[in-house]
Amino acid sequence: HAALLAILSLSRPSAGCPSTCTCSSTKTNCSSLYFLISVDSILNQLPSNLTSLTLSRNNITMVEPGSFSNLSSLQQLDLSRNHLLTFHPSTFFQLSSLELLDLSSNFLVNLPADLFADLIRLRVLVLRDNRLKVLSSKQFQSLTELQHLDLSFNSLAALPLGLFDGLQGLAWLSLAGNKLWTLQRPVLEPLTTLQHLQLEGNHWNCSCSIMPFRHWLEWMVYRGGYVDSIECSFPAILQGTDLRRVPIEMFRHCSQPPFSDNRHPSSCFRTAEGFLVSTDPAADCFRQRHRPISVRRAPITVVVAGVVCGIVCVMMVVAATYGCIYATLAAHQQQELLDRSLQLQQQPLMEGREENPGEEDTVPEEVPEKPPERIEWTAFPPEVCV
Numbered sequence: 001h002a003a004l005l006a007i008l009s010l011s012r013p014s015a016g017c018p019s020t021c022t023c024s025s026t027k028t029n030c031s032s033l034y035f036l037i038s039v040d041s042i043l044n045q046l047p048s049n050l051t052s053l054t055l056s057r058n059n060i061t062m063v064e065p066g067s068f069s070n071l072s073s074l075q076q077l078d079l080s081r082n083h084l085l086t087f088h089p090s091t092f093f094q095l096s097s098l099e100l101l102d103l104s105s106n107f108l109v110n111l112p113a114d115l116f117a118d119l120i121r122l123r124v125l126v127l128r129d130n131r132l133k134v135l136s137s138k139q140f141q142s143l144t145e146l147q148h149l150d151l152s153f154n155s156l157a158a159l160p161l162g163l164f165d166g167l168q169g170l171a172w173l174s175l176a177g178n179k180l181w182t183l184q185r186p187v188l189e190p191l192t193t194l195q196h197l198q199l200e201g202n203h204w205n206c207s208c209s210i211m212p213f214r215h216w217l218e219w220m221v222y223r224g225g226y227v228d229s230i231e232c233s234f235p236a237i238l239q240g241t242d243l244r245r246v247p248i249e250m251f252r253h254c255s256q257p258p259f260s261d262n263r264h265p266s267s268c269f270r271t272a273e274g275f276l277v278s279t280d281p282a283a284d285c286f287r288q289r290h291r292p293i294s295v296r297r298a299p300i301t302v303v304v305a306g307v308v309c310g311i312v313c314v315m316m317v318v319a320a321t322y323g324c325i326y327a328t329l330a331a332h333q334q335q336e337l338l339d340r341s342l343q344l345q346q347q348p349l350m351e352g353r354e355e356n357p358g359e360e361d362t363v364p365e366e367v368p369e370k371p372p373e374r375i376e377w378t379a380f381p382p383e384v385c386v
Contacts, residue, residue, distance in 0.1 A: 016047070018042050021033075021042065026073075027052040028050055029054045035059070036055075037060060048070055050071050051073055051075045053074060056079065056080040057081045057082075058081075063087065068091070068093075068094075069093050077095070080103065081105040083107060084106040086110065086112075087115055089117075091115065092118060096120055100124040101126070104130070108132055109133065110132065111132070111139065113136035114138070116140065117142050118142075120144065122146055128153055128154075128174070129153045135151075137162040144167070144169070146167055148171070148172045152174040155179055156179060168190060168191075171195045172194075172195070173194060175199055176198040178201070182210045184212070194225060195225050196226050199230050203234070204230055204243060205234045206235070206243055210243065217243075
């Protein structure tokens with residue numbers, strides 16, 4: 001490639017400002033040239049000390065390998081709003097001074113893994129509004145100086161592990177408007193200096209699999225970072241709710257294996273309210289009433305309950321026996337006191353009759369004094385107590 005680029009550089013005409021562009025010092029603006037399909041006719045006329053080049057709003061469909069190799073001083077390159085479908089791996093060869101690259105609003109579906117290998121000083125990379133579906137884990141490996149990365153409004157459904165490795169200086173990241181349903185925490189952990197994260201417009205699945213990602217978001221906000229809206233799309237019971245506002249109690253079931261059936265394994269799980277919900281619209285889950293765990297079947301509960309019931313029964317038997325014995329003794333004592341009182345009342349009468357036996361004929365018969373009415377005490381027979 002080096003020999004070919006050298007030959008191309010020698011065959012270039014003298015540098016200047018293209019007639020269809022606007023030039024100012026070291027900046028050139030060649031935007032809105034709807035007839036422009038290839039950049040070769042423009043690049044051949046640009047000075048080598050150019051620092052800023054704008055080629056937006058054209059009909060450029062492809063860029064030849066090494067087209068910008070003569071612009072080693074270029075710091076800003078804008079290729080947005082064109083019809084670019086892909087790039088050759090050496091498209092940005094020798095652009096080691098480039099700090100801003102805007103490739104937004106094109107039709108890019110995939111990118112070569114080493115496309116940005118020479119952009120060691122790149123600080124801003126804009127890939128917004130394309131059709132990217134997959135990114136290589138080494139896509140941004142050489143961009144150690146990158147601070148701003150815009151991947152919004154593409155068709156990304158997942159991010160590979162290692163995608164952000166080496167981007168310790170990244171402060172701004174947008175993943176909005178993609179098809180993401182969750183993010184693995186190890187993918188984001190290298191972003192230790194991230195301050196701004198955009199996630200709105202994705203299809204977040206707020207099930208157990210998103211819990212590590214939620215914990216990482218809480219850590220980022222705790223250290224002063226900003227995260228925009230994260231609205232849940234699944235399950236249906238949480239649709240439209242921001243993930244950060246979902247009570248942590250909703251994820252208590254995550255400590256247990258998720259409910260699943262044979263037709264849709266691991267697609268159904270139980271919420272904190274006891275509902276069976278699904279992350280798969282085709283899953284045949286059904287809603288049930290919440291059934292709290294029965295503590296009556298716990299072995300420890302059965303043992304404790306048996307001991308308590310035994311102690312209570314023994315105490316009841318002891319109390320009943322004591323009551324019967326006490327009632328029997330009290331009744332017996334009362335009976336003895338009553339017999340003694342009757343004997344004491346009858347003793348004076350018997351003694352008077354013995355001293356005057358003849359007075360019975362002369363003394364008019366007196367109406368015998370009615371003995372005091374006997375007070376009967378009712379005692380509980382022992383049979384009743386038994």
